[in-house]
Amino acid sequence: MSARRLIVAAATCIVVASAPLSAQTGNQSQGQRQGYWWYEVPKPKAEEKAEPDELTKPVIPPMAELATWTPPKIRKLIEAQRDYAATVLTVDAVADFWRLQDFARRKARAFAGVTQIAMLQHPELNSKSANPMVGDARSEMSAEKDAIRRSYLRAQANEFALVMFSRSSCGYCRVQWPIIERFQEEMGWQVTLLDLDKRPDLSARFGVEITPTTMLIRRGSQQRMIIATGVEAYPNLAQMAYQAVRLLRGDIRPEQFMTGPGEDAGFFDALGNGPVSATDPRALGGDLVDASIGGKP
Template sequence: MKRMLVLGMALLLPAGPACAQAVPASAGDRTARGYWWYETPRSDAEAEAQDETVHRPVIPPMVELAKWSPPRIAKLITEQRDYAATVLTIEAVADFWRLQDFARRKARAFAGVTQLAMLTHPELNAKAANPMVGEARDALGAQKDQVRRQYLRAHAGEFALVMFARESCGYCKVQWPIVQRFQDDMGWQVSLMDLDRRPDLKQRFGVEVTPTTMVIRRGSPQRMVIAAGVETYPNLAQMAYQAVRLLSGDIRPEQWLTGAGEEDGFFDALANGPVSSTDPRVIGGDPIDARERRP
């Protein structure tokens, strides 16, 4: 009987080397555990609950916090908010609002220094180029209209305006008188092209919708769409002005939003140097730095 008991124990328990292998090499190594060392894996809910544990953030003294960058401060505020919303203690919530108050004061300080910087460096201030007073804005608008009209009239013999339409297009009947007004004001030749009668023009000029208004350079393949659909007369004149300047090489694509009379000013994207890697000044290896242009 004793021999049978010893034999049974020998069958149930592994030998010395096997027993050493039964010690798990790692928590995720199931093969090293053996049958009798099997553990039920954690459920997804338990794993998520453990991963979502919110720890109390360390808030440094104010003198240290003042040296932090805004992204780092914003991260700390988010962490403190999550912690405070989890524990819901008075002190944790108060710490969150202390951090918010610090961020508010820092933002107000930045706004104050910004005003001083704008007064010290007026070339960075839009007010010099875009006055908010009504009378000044009216005078500025009249000046821009005059610059635009003189430029477009000077190029009237070089460019033409073409509007593509269809007989069934109701919007085309609204846009055509606006295009004709452009002819009267700027002295340009304008043409109306009916795509129902000339369907080949659709593919030739890439017209997808009607009405489509396009600036075409005479004796050249250069052309540019300036309106797709109904456009007001002031916008049509401004787009034609920009298109002619771009096709003539007077501006670069980066200056498309530079209006009449705004060259080398606040609203000129290239006034203080190149902003694009394709700018010839960058490609040529001799970029113009804004600081070098100051007296």
């Protein structure tokens, strides 16, 4: 035997000897590759079952210290004491829980008291300045808002119109149409009734499936907006038309869509005291007044 053959035979013996027994027997029949250059991915260890929480009595600090805690920290203590008291069911444990509850109640009462003082000193933060609670004043406010809304909508009668989509089998449509006709009489707008059963192409064109659907359109343009789906009361319909016209004309931003007549720059105007979103151009121009947010220290 030549020297070369002896070297090859010796190398073969070394490789066979280094391979695990499992790679030479049963695993070979299963097609698994094992040995010095092959390995199996370690199997994940079984999760150890968490032992049940030990019963520990919460430590309740003196009230003087508790008064310096933040509300989230106080809430956690109250929850811990509640669970402890519900477990041991002793008079002392339950009493401690209600002592904590009493502290939280008095804390909330104190906050409410300081809030009333803050509302008196800063009336711009108080809704009563724009929404009186007295009955006669509320009636006067409603009449004033109705007059502003009616005047605005009548001035836009030549620029906007209402379209109501209906079906011959729609009973609700017969209820909504007289409300649309009342809007026409009071605001002087043109209104149109379109039957989707007779004109099925309109459903895809305007994206309308539900009837009745009331849509506000701007004449001579592609601008349109749905202002009611289903039966809507007349005051709500007039308010939605008012808001939609102002939005389409650019008189308000989307954030101000719920701003009612006479509420511009007031308590109920979302942008009355500065921008509230990162997309508002004013937010990038440094128009916010820090003092109006943080107040005095």
